Amino acid sequence: MIEVTLLGTGSPIPDPDRAGPSTLIRAGEQTFLVDCGRGVQQRLAAAGSGANALTALLLTHLHSDHIADLGDVIITRWITTFTPDPAPLQIIGPPGTADVVAATLKAFGHDIGYRIAHHADLTGPPAVEVHEYTEGVVWDADGVRIVAAPTDHRPVAPTIGFRIEHDGASVVLAGDTVPCEGLDTLAAGAGALVHTVIRHDLVEAIPLQRIRDICDYHSTVEQAADTAARAGVGILILTHYVPSPARGQYDDWRALAATVFDRQIECGDDLHRVLVHPGVCSTSP
Template structure:
């Protein structure tokens, strides 16, 4: 009994000490957090390989677990960003992806949800990534207009930052992006759009009509491979370029769940939502169709990406993937912001973890 009293008194004294010193304790915690944020690096202990970090697994619809489309591909010690949806720069930093290692940006097409974070990312690569040269933005023809628009929109901001922080800290040469267009001609069987440091990136046509051009990408590095479908209906092109890949990141839309939104929109008189939710059914792939593509291509692992509609609770996630395991014999993951997949070179392992949720 005496021991219990001593423990209770000690806890009480400790609670009082914490209460009266809470500001000092909070600042100490903040100090350690700042140090961790400035020094911690996702790539520090990664084995050589091809690694994938979802910096945006959602769509234009608001989803608490999924921001606008963004995928970071890590090959060796370099980072390549595919599509730059809203919050891309923040989710990259939240996952401790070093912006200084970003080598290039790839775009699958120019829908707003795939490019609306581009201006912020370019600025963050300059300020926090300490770039002193323009970051390449590799994409189909039309990217020249997109990049020129963002460069122009941020021109005054760039001038303010250089004037305030100085050219040594914020050199004008690093403030912009550089458009690197390519052209997939009619009938082309894919096109190698980047090949350097052991990494080969091949673009292939995606079927996202009326959006044209639209592409997907295959990344090959030292025997490991990742394919990003881009926005598309079920496509033989995706199956072809995903053939034998370790990992397929495929967009997916649940028609059943979207039609729940459509039904409710009709009931409350939201005619614009009714029309849009009907229209989007004809240029996306269902989860089961994506799984059929993965089975046809014999990919090692399927990750659902660009998730439509939002899935804020786990029950909806189960409904989203209903029927997938009936058509695909491999493992699959329902992507969310922070999903990280590691494909080390020295083995055929596929390691998956959640970094921020």
């Protein structure tokens, strides 16, 4: 079984009820954080986890709303891990990730220096290992296999999605993308697809071109549902809503998806949890 928790379902626009884009995946004894939008630490705590419990951090792309709390995750993991010689935080993302991590550590350089000076058991800066990919197997350990594939969020490039497999269960995390061949291949036969979605009908009514521009490179609810149907996935999980649904409006979003996808559709507030069982669909890309 793989447990999916929508830690943050919000957008770049600050929302008092939604953290920034982030998803927690528990597979066996391993815990993966996919993207780290604003407020992720509070949501991790609410989900019964924390930065020091992460097996790896997976980044779909380097838009600010998806990496806003990168520094907080790195520093908090460092100062709340008390075992000697802790394993480095594994950070997996597209090309450019290493530059962003290095810049983040530099930005927190004063803080890191203060803590090393104050705590005798902190003898060096946070340990991280960065791995950059555009496709292929990015993780294969202790029964969990993760595959990355390119997605299409241009002009943001490169961007990637992830497929996480464990003991017959599989979950695909699309990130921000329009329908594309890479995502189709990644999602083929998966148990669940976690997909970011926007409502073109609502966004296009906003009298600000900069806001309407987001329609260029995000999937609509119907497009996400069509990707899920085309790939034959078992469960479609909607997240990163633009604009954020008000209370009681999830049925509207679910109904739009259901015009295209006739299987299980999940959407909800932050901390919404979905269990993906083995055998829902299990074809590997």
